[in-house]
Amino acid sequence: MTWPAIRTILDGAVVTAMLAAVSILLSLPLGLLLALLRWRRVPVLAGALAAFVSLVRATPFITLVLFVFFILPSAGIQLDPVPAAILALTINTAAFSSEIWRAALQTFSRDQREAAAAFGLSERQIFTRIVFPQIWRANLGPLISEVTILLKCTPAVAVIGVVEITRAAGRVGAETYEPLPPFLVATLIYTALIATLVRGQRVVERRIARRYGVTR
Amino acid sequence: MAEIDAAISVKGVCKDFDGFEVLRDIDLDIAPGTTTCILGPSGSGKSTLLRCLNWLEEPSKGSVFIHGKPIGRIGTAATARPMARRELATARTSIAMVFQHFALWPHLTVLGNVVEAPVHVLRRPRREAEAEGRAILSRVGLAEKADAYPHTLSGGQKQRVAISRALAMRPKVILFDEPTSALDPEMVGEVLSVIHELAKEGLTMVIVTHEMRFARDVADTIVFMEGGCIREVAPPQAFFTDPQSERAKRFLTRH
Numbered sequence: 001m002t003w004p005a006i007r008t009i010l011d012g013a014v015v016t017a018m019l020a021a022v023s024i025l026l027s028l029p030l031g032l033l034l035a036l037l038r039w040r041r042v043p044v045l046a047g048a049l050a051a052f053v054s055l056v057r058a059t060p061f062i063t064l065v066l067f068v069f070f071i072l073p074s075a076g077i078q079l080d081p082v083p084a085a086i087l088a089l090t091i092n093t094a095a096f097s098s099e100i101w102r103a104a105l106q107t108f109s110r111d112q113r114e115a116a117a118a119f120g121l122s123e124r125q126i127f128t129r130i131v132f133p134q135i136w137r138a139n140l141g142p143l144i145s146e147v148t149i150l151l152k153c154t155p156a157v158a159v160i161g162v163v164e165i166t167r168a169a170g171r172v173g174a175e176t177y178e179p180l181p182p183f184l185v186a187t188l189i190y191t192a193l194i195a196t197l198v199r200g201q202r203v204v205e206r207r208i209a210r211r212y213g214v215t216r
Numbered sequence: 217m218a219e220i221d222a223a224i225s226v227k228g229v230c231k232d233f234d235g236f237e238v239l240r241d242i243d244l245d246i247a248p249g250t251t252t253c254i255l256g257p258s259g260s261g262k263s264t265l266l267r268c269l270n271w272l273e274e275p276s277k278g279s280v281f282i283h284g285k286p287i288g289r290i291g292t293a294a295t296a297r298p299m300a301r302r303e304l305a306t307a308r309t310s311i312a313m314v315f316q317h318f319a320l321w322p323h324l325t326v327l328g329n330v331v332e333a334p335v336h337v338l339r340r341p342r343r344e345a346e347a348e349g350r351a352i353l354s355r356v357g358l359a360e361k362a363d364a365y366p367h368t369l370s371g372g373q374k375q376r377v378a379i380s381r382a383l384a385m386r387p388k389v390i391l392f393d394e395p396t397s398a399l400d401p402e403m404v405g406e407v408l409s410v411i412h413e414l415a416k417e418g419l420t421m422v423i424v425t426h427e428m429r430f431a432r433d434v435a436d437t438i439v440f441m442e443g444g445c446i447r448e449v450a451p452p453q454a455f456f457t458d459p460q461s462e463r464a465k466r467f468l469t470r471h
């Protein structure tokens with residue numbers, strides 16, 4: 001492969017990494033917020049959010065991307081391809097991760113929560129000081145899996161014209177009539193990205209285990 | 217005893233879980249500085265009563281006063297309103313609790329568990345709270361465990377941490393719900409002896425327990441419950457040697 005061809009794929013890799021990073025940073029807290037609002041059983045809102053989460057979870061990701069890019073404008077929300085891609089990725093991962101957070105909230109030790117309340121901690125303090133520091137650690141594995149799924153969803157945003165790794169590799173393949181090398185490079189980059197995530201997860205998990213023993 | 221003088225005053229407390237009556241019209245006054253042991257068969261409502269004292273359980277009727285101040289609900293029957301969460305949290309700071317299953321916070325060190333509420337609820341300076349926390353831990357024989365995490369401790373040690381966590385609040389009242397029931401037999405003694413020491417110091421303590429000998433030694437007052445009612449309130453000597461009710465007699469022959 002020529003250098004410009006490799007450059008094209010690397011540019012795609014930067015776009016993929018950026019899309020993934022921004023969507024992760026937005027979607028995990030948003031998923032937690034959705035879970036908290038549902039868990040609090042705020043009357044109408046909790047039901048609406050439950051329906052929203054089910055709908056997003058049932059929708060193929062590519063359909064969600066098309067919806068955000070082509071249908072939202074008719075509701076007055078016009079987005080460029082990259083912001084639209086980020087929005088779709090964020091909604092999708094927020095919905096899936098909210099289920100992880102929700103399960104974590106539901107199964108969190110009632111004893112610990114009661115002890116905190118008995119000692120005068122406020123609802124907010126119970127969450128920020130007792131619950132959250134434990135549930136993110138205990139659910140690091142499932143959350144990282146969600147993130148790797150997010151990464152694997154990114155090629156779908158090519159349908160609205162975002163040039164990420166896979167799309168870039170496809171272009172190079174079409175121009176050189178040799179599709180194999182660019183796709184090998186693309187695969188290598190995906191593998192490196194996911195390996196980095198998993199590696200990070202291992203390091204954090206090992207530190208947690210050393211300090212607190214079992215995390216669950 | 218007037219409710220103003222009592223450390224804890226319970227007036228007409230009833231509690232049902234979905235129509236199933238667990239506490240029936242409980243009245244009880246507990247004098248400051250005394251140790252009260254609540255005895256009774258399992259399912260008689262001992263834990264529920266204890267949990268009503270700090271409003272972990274909300275009575276369906278009645279009121280609770282801690283040193284004359286109402287907790288959980290303010291005003292009498294007709295005009296009663298629930299306390300705001302913040303008020304309730306504040307009221308709870310004078311009543312500490314020790315749980316059957318310890319309920320330590322596993323992500324905090326032993327010292328972290330002890331200073332959590334003093335620092336974040338009472339807003340004491342961390343340095344000061346930690347110094348006091350270490351002093352309390354050494355009193356219960358756990359000075360060298362201050363920086364350990366709870367999962368590395370034995371059950372007896374965990375319960376002593378839980379007691380330290382309670383003491384660190386400088387509470388007026390400490391509630392114990394079967395503090396030794398989850399322990400291996402060889403660890404019961406170390407926890408009971410710590411509680412016994414505290415009883416000599418003028419704290420007001422209410423202890424639900426199945427340890428009859430301990431209750432006899434430590435209590436100023438025995439409260440015997442059965443079927444959601446208080447059947448007997450007596451000094452230990454009287455209760456253990458000459459129980460008045462048939463039910464208490466039967467209970468004592470079985471324990």
Ligand SMILES: Nc1ncnc2c1ncn2[C@@H]1O[C@H](COP(=O)(O)OP(=O)(O)O)[C@@H](O)[C@H]1O
Binds near residue numbers: 258260
């Ligand atoms: N949260 C609850 N929901 C329904 N029933 C409960 C609940 N807590 C306690 N009970 C019932 O109330 C009764 C008294 O329980 P408890 O106060 O724990 O008794 P004790 O501590 O004397 O063993 C029992 O029959 C128990 O099953």
Ligand SMILES: [Mg+2]
Binds near residue numbers: 263
């Ligand atoms: Mg009980």
